[in-house]
Amino acid sequence: MAAAWLISCSAVFAQQTVTITLDEAIHRAEANEPIFAASVADSKVAALDRSIARAALLPNAVYHNQYLYTQGTGTTTPRFIANNAVHEYISQGVVNETVGLAGVAEVKRADAAAAFAAAQLEVTRRGLVATVVNLYYSLLAADQKQAVATRAADEADSFVDLTRKRENAREAAHADVIKAQLEQQQRHRDLEDARVAAERARLELGVLLFPDPRTPYTVENIAVRTDLPTRAEVQSAASANNPDIRSAFAALQQSSAEVLAARAAYLPDLRLNVTYGIDAPQFATRGPDGIHNLGYSAAVTLDIPVWDWLSTQHKVRQSEIRRDAARVALTAAQRRLIAELDEFYSEAVAARNQLASLDQSVQTATDSLRLTKLRYTDGEATVLEVVDAQNALTLAEIAREDGRVRYELALANLQTLTGKL
Numbered sequence: 135m136a137a138a139w140l141i142s143c144s145a146v147f148a149q150q151t152v153t154i155t156l157d158e159a160i161h162r163a164e165a166n167e168p169i170f171a172a173s174v175a176d177s178k179v180a181a182l183d184r185s186i187a188r189a190a191l192l193p194n195a196v197y198h199n200q201y202l203y204t205q206g207t208g209t210t211t212p213r214f215i216a217n218n219a220v221h222e223y224i225s226q227g228v229v230n231e232t233v234g235l236a237g238v239a240e241v242k243r244a245d246a247a248a249a250f251a252a253a254q255l256e257v258t259r260r261g262l263v264a265t266v267v268n269l270y271y272s273l274l275a276a277d278q279k280q281a282v283a284t285r286a287a288d289e290a291d292s293f294v295d296l297t298r299k300r301e302n303a304r305e306a307a308h309a310d311v312i313k314a315q316l317e318q319q320q321r322h323r324d325l326e327d328a329r330v331a332a333e334r335a336r337l338e339l340g341v342l343l344f345p346d347p348r349t350p351y352t353v354e355n356i357a358v359r360t361d362l363p364t365r366a367e368v369q370s371a372a373s374a375n376n377p378d379i380r381s382a383f384a385a386l387q388q389s390s391a392e393v394l395a396a397r398a399a400y401l402p403d404l405r406l407n408v409t410y411g412i413d414a415p416q417f418a419t420r421g422p423d424g425i426h427n428l429g430y431s432a433a434v435t436l437d438i439p440v441w442d443w444l445s446t447q448h449k450v451r452q453s454e455i456r457r458d459a460a461r462v463a464l465t466a467a468q469r470r471l472i473a474e475l476d477e478f479y480s481e482a483v484a485a486r487n488q489l490a491s492l493d494q495s496v497q498t499a500t501d502s503l504r505l506t507k508l509r510y511t512d513g514e515a516t517v518l519e520v521v522d523a524q525n526a527l528t529l530a531e532i533a534r535e536d537g538r539v540r541y542e543l544a545l546a547n548l549q550t551l552t553g554k555l
Contacts, residue, residue: 151350154343156270159353163266163342164259173251173258180244180251187244193231198411200224210415219415226411234403239395246388253381260377260550267546269339273353275535276332282531283321283328289503289524290318296507297517310517317521324528358538359545362486365479371552376471382464389457396453399446405435471551478547485541492534499527 154162164170202222204212212220297314300306340347363371373379412419414427421427439446503523509515 151352153352153354155354156267156356159270159339159343160263160266162344163262166342166345167262170258170262173255177248177251177255180248184241184244184248187237187241191237191241193229193406195227195229198224198226198228218413221415222413223415223417224411224413225417226409226413229406229408231406232403233406235398235401236395236403239391239398243388243391243395246384246391250381250384250388253377253384256377257381264546264550266339266342267550268543269335269342270353271539271542273332273335273339274355275539276328276335277353278535279532280325280328280332282528282535283325285531286524286528287318287321287325290314290321293507293520293524294318296511300511305513306517313517313521317524358489358541362482362545363548365475368479368548368552369475372471372475375552378467379464379471382460382467386457386460386464389453389460393450393453393457396446396450399442399449400439402436402438405433405437407433407435474551478544478551482541482544482548485537485544488537489541492530492537495530496527496534499523499530503527 200223202217202224204214204217204220204222206220207213210219212218294311294314297306297310301308301311336351337347339353340349340351343349343351408430409432410428410430412427413429414421416422416427419426419428503520503526506515506520506523510517510520
């Protein structure tokens, strides 16, 4: 078994690396994520329930066939008086129809349930999209941070060489070499941590994308999108396309339909039955005396509820309580949407405004490190100043990647809230 596992690992790592775009990542995740698959199944089942409820309003037909044998009395009369003959053959087509408010209420409930399931499917889809976007840009940031850590480690190696050369030329003390080596060791530890973080981020996204999360792949480095819709546009789109509001509204409609169905028990039901066929001692269209065995019958039944020990009243009250709770949930969803709109929009604006500042900080830190190293080479700066400049550049580059992820996630949250993603 161990050998088979090693062969499997070798096959995985021997695969050609593929590049995954954000849209492709979302599409793959929708095909592989079990919670989303369950939500899709629930939506399809609810749609079929609606079809079933509508079909219940229509007449149904069955072809009924039965043979009855009863112990005789020595004549054509059966021993059981409830039966019609010693041998009785029944072959009939039966059409039934029930007319009542309960069936209409069930259709309304099924329609609302299907709308609720569709809205919940969209909620689940957008949640999955938000997760994929988070993992996608986190992987991009992790790869960039690994590149930053690699550059910082190379910079630390270069600075160790510089301090050694200056020590050999008796231009710097051995303490400078020691300080540079300490910084070099820390940078190489940071590089190992960055590699592990990048691999972890790749595996976490790979779980959603591939049958084997170890499949080698890279993600497309998307340019930062600085376009941001106005607050009015976001509010308008969210009001029209927010699935949480649609889900809460559909739940309220479903509860209202349940109230109607419960109240339908107060009203009578009209049942219609039409039967055509044979119910005779012979399985034939004509009997021995030449009389036709084929015939029909019809029945109309009206059941009027009189007394059920208040069970209908209690069921109505139960459904009204659930409807009131659904109404509260709808208003809560509306308030939550207002709060999330302001929160996500403010976050997106702040993150976008900081992007240029973060880029400028990286450029400034790069120039500062270059100038500080030149000053150190000329003996005008200390080793501590160089180390501080190196740390400042590394922190600025990491902050830039974190700022980009922050903006992309804020923008994705807005797009998810408004149905644009």
